[in-house]
Amino acid sequence: MDMFNSLFSSGTATAVSPVSVFICIGAALAIGIFLALVYTYKSRYSQSFVVTLAMLPAVVSMVILLVNGNVGAGVAVAGTFGLVRFRSVPGTAKEIGAIFLSMATGLAIGMGFVGYAAVFALIMGVVTLIYTKLGYVVFAGSKLQKSLTITIPENLDYTEVFTETLNKYTKSSNLLGVKTTNMGSLFKLSYDVTLNKEGIEKEFIDALRCKNGNLEIRLNRPGMGGEEL
Known part of the structure; x- marks a missing residue:
């Protein structure tokens, strides 16, 4: 024992x-x-x-x-x-x-x-x-908050080109930053946006594609980037 x-x-x-x-x-x-x-x-x-x-x-x-x-x-x-x-x-x-x-x-x-x-x-x-x-x-309204990334060619003036589309489909939009990619031949614009209503994501992306030359567009939930610790 x-x-x-x-x-x-x-x-x-x-x-x-x-x-x-x-x-x-x-x-x-x-x-x-x-x-x-x-x-x-x-x-x-x-x-x-x-x-x-x-x-x-x-x-x-x-x-x-x-x-x-x-x-x-x-x-x-x-x-x-x-x-x-x-x-x-x-x-x-x-x-x-x-x-x-x-x-x-x-x-x-x-x-x-x-x-x-x-x-x-x-x-x-x-x-x-x-x-x-x-x-x-x-917090149901948070579903309308998105992170938007738009890829554009270097020769496109991004300051006003998306203003009309953003005003139509979003309650608010804020340009967070711009960076170059693909050896400087492309720009990536990062926005915080709040959509007007649910279910318009595809229509919103299609409208943006008509103005960015059908390059990559990404629409994510804010938590996919901002929630990580």
């Missing part, structure tokens, strides 16, 4: 009982699954990200349990949070928020506050669902 207990003890840190560890891991996995399910509500996601999100609280709680009482605890926690910065793919604001939420619950569980972690996860999960649901109603 003593040999068995020695497998779960350390001579350099405060001993943690196996029962406490299993309780923390079980609670962390349950909370992680809950947070992962909340994240999938009306969101685009990959299976690998959701699985990682579900496992993250247990991983973080185990790290905190192992370094509890050790001088290197602060360094370990900072390193754990630092991993967010080095993800291989840039994350959206919602993804980064979900990761920090999972880490926060893992930290709480690792410190022994299992009840607080469960209550916190429940509150934040409910709030996330409410905000996501209300977002489709309160």
